[in-house]
Amino acid sequence: MIQVASLHDTPEGAPELSADVEVVIIGSGAAGAAAARRLARGGVRVLIVEEGPAVAPSQFVSDSFGAMAQLYRDAGAQVAFGPAFLPVLQGRCVGGSTVFNGAICWRLPRDVWQEWVAADPALEGGLPWEAIERALDEVERDLEVAPTDPAIAGRKNELMARGAAALGLEGRPTRRNVRGCEGLGRCLQGCPRGHKLGMDRTYLPEARTAGATLWAGCRVDAIAWRGTRALGVRGTTFSGGRFTVRASRAVVLAASAVQSPVLLQRSNIGDGPVGEGFQAHPGVSVAGRFDEPVRMWEGATQGYEVIGLRREGLKFEALGFGAEILAMRLPGAGAEFARAVGEMDRWADWGCAVRARARGTVRPSGRSGVKIRYALTDEDLGRVRRGVRVLGELLFAAGARAVACGVHGFAEQIDSPKALARFEEEGPRDPRAYPMAMTHLFGTCRMGSDPRTSVVRPDFRHHRIENLYVVDSSVFPTNIGVNPQNSILALATVAADGILRA
Amino acid sequence: MKLSAWEARALDRLAAALLPSPRPGVPGAGAIDLRPFWRELRHLPRAARLGVRAAIWLLTFGPLLLIGRFTTFGRLDPAAQERLLARVATHRIYLVRQLLQLLKTVVCFGYFRDPAVRRSFELDRQVVAPER
Numbered sequence: 220m221i222q223v224a225s226l227h228d229t230p231e232g233a234p235e236l237s238a239d240v241e242v243v244i245i246g247s248g249a250a251g252a253a254a255a256r257r258l259a260r261g262g263v264r265v266l267i268v269e270e271g272p273a274v275a276p277s278q279f280v281s282d283s284f285g286a287m288a289q290l291y292r293d294a295g296a297q298v299a300f301g302p303a304f305l306p307v308l309q310g311r312c313v314g315g316s317t318v319f320n321g322a323i324c325w326r327l328p329r330d331v332w333q334e335w336v337a338a339d340p341a342l343e344g345g346l347p348w349e350a351i352e353r354a355l356d357e358v359e360r361d362l363e364v365a366p367t368d369p370a371i372a373g374r375k376n377e378l379m380a381r382g383a384a385a386l387g388l389e390g391r392p393t394r395r396n397v398r399g400c401e402g403l404g405r406c407l408q409g410c411p412r413g414h415k416l417g418m419d420r421t422y423l424p425e426a427r428t429a430g431a432t433l434w435a436g437c438r439v440d441a442i443a444w445r446g447t448r449a450l451g452v453r454g455t456t457f458s459g460g461r462f463t464v465r466a467s468r469a470v471v472l473a474a475s476a477v478q479s480p481v482l483l484q485r486s487n488i489g490d491g492p493v494g495e496g497f498q499a500h501p502g503v504s505v506a507g508r509f510d511e512p513v514r515m516w517e518g519a520t521q522g523y524e525v526i527g528l529r530r531e532g533l534k535f536e537a538l539g540f541g542a543e544i545l546a547m548r549l550p551g552a553g554a555e556f557a558r559a560v561g562e563m564d565r566w567a568d569w570g571c572a573v574r575a576r577a578r579g580t581v582r583p584s585g586r587s588g589v590k591i592r593y594a595l596t597d598e599d600l601g602r603v604r605r606g607v608r609v610l611g612e613l614l615f616a617a618g619a620r621a622v623a624c625g626v627h628g629f630a631e632q633i634d635s636p637k638a639l640a641r642f643e644e645e646g647p648r649d650p651r652a653y654p655m656a657m658t659h660l661f662g663t664c665r666m667g668s669d670p671r672t673s674v675v676r677p678d679f680r681h682h683r684i685e686n687l688y689v690v691d692s693s694v695f696p697t698n699i700g701v702n703p704q705n706s707i708l709a710l711a712t713v714a715a716d717g718i719l720r721a
Numbered sequence: 722m723k724l725s726a727w728e729a730r731a732l733d734r735l736a737a738a739l740l741p742s743p744r745p746g747v748p749g750a751g752a753i754d755l756r757p758f759w760r761e762l763r764h765l766p767r768a769a770r771l772g773v774r775a776a777i778w779l780l781t782f783g784p785l786l787l788i789g790r791f792t793t794f795g796r797l798d799p800a801a802q803e804r805l806l807a808r809v810a811t812h813r814i815y816l817v818r819q820l821l822q823l824l825k826t827v828v829c830f831g832y833f834r835d836p837a838v839r840r841s842f843e844l845d846r847q848v849v850a851p852e853r
Contacts, residue, residue: 281845284830288764296769304819516844542844543833547826552739552806556825561743563842627811627818651815654822 236462248315251473257715259429279409286408314419341668345677354709362396371402373518382617389527406520507614532574571606758831
């Protein structure tokens, strides 16, 4: 990890900014950082433009609202509209969501890549498995990915391991990109000690050392293009000034599965299914009350996962977040709620990420907003019910005395797992009954060989604008059922290699 | 959007009813000054700010709107406030339930920012890292 004096290179005080570079990269999250580092090391003059601020670990705050206001898009209050309102969590800072995610690392499952190739055989040549594997290996080495150290796991993770063992479900300590983790449980607010090896601590400083420039607090409003060539970008700085960047070689879009399609649409590059096919991993959580203190806000943030049902589209994690987030999940209002808060140290909240089949849309709204529409399918809701059941069973198997599913129309608390099997069969079919949130966003500029059904080619180039590349998770043809950080890093690295060869 | 003085007072009352003292020695939301946090709600996007405001109005006039009693939330006795909150939490209309959940979220964010509350729950205690 390279230390740098400053976190960004944004010129101060200039009313109008402009730059001439070879490649401009929009977004500094996993995709933008990986592409920037690769290109800068390849001798390319790169400028990374990031809408959010640069925040150092010493500036991270411990309370969840403060952290969300500082690091998350819309202070964590971005919502997908449909039958239910589903919060959509995204980063808006230098390093993107790698700054505040749970540091969970997964390799892209080969069976998911095989699904992609089965649907579009051209991907086998354009995005060969061997190239992905090489990039994944490199990412894991760079980010020091390793299983969670049991010494700092904390009780919540130990209890999930106990529950999984009792039920005979395959589980494991989560593989994470941390160095010297002390189990502060602060991943989701940004690690104040800088132990998480997010992009702000790794690939971005390395890219800058290799010659890349990073502008923070600069929102790209449009991509400039003519005919089949992208010319650069123009946008607005945090203080309201304007900026222009001319890119002689390529424009690389790495702004996320929400912002990338919106920027294409705002730039009148709406060819193909831009903004369609939005997929995610809706998450549902269940809380359990134990006789012993759990203090779920302490210990490795998400240090244990149950992976035995991954191929059913379900993955379970011991959650770890600020006490205020746990509190708002506890049952009741008034005296009952206060009682639960009073014994909050005995509650654990575990989550299930669902590989939902639903596909939504992402469109521009107003001058700079977005509108996400998304509705879970009946099949997805069946998975959600199964996820709730398994979470409840895991909690009881780990020793919980009571479980609160938070499902409207179902008992606020149950004290035995018997009701859970019936819940899976007979639980609500209405998505509005379930408290859910969405992370891991995909598919809105998907990759493929046919311009009618895809936005970029298998080499990440836009079908029509030949030097415009999209390298973030919006190009994934589907969601992947596991935490996508390392897959995004790997695919962006493969994309950058292609740009270097072009 | 800034809450009016009336809305801030109403939000104080709702917070106090929503989260009374969790256990002896720990203040309830009514016993701490949440006003500085209410001012920070300006960081929320417009839709969420509107949601908070709608929740304040809905619950303040909840007795009239939801149970047909011609009074306001603040004038109900604590037991009646509790019953009204329970009714809203399980209301058949999704939007009504969501507004209460939004209020619960906002109150929890503000409540757990208070230094006394954080000390009571030992939220910032230094966990000793293992020797390496």
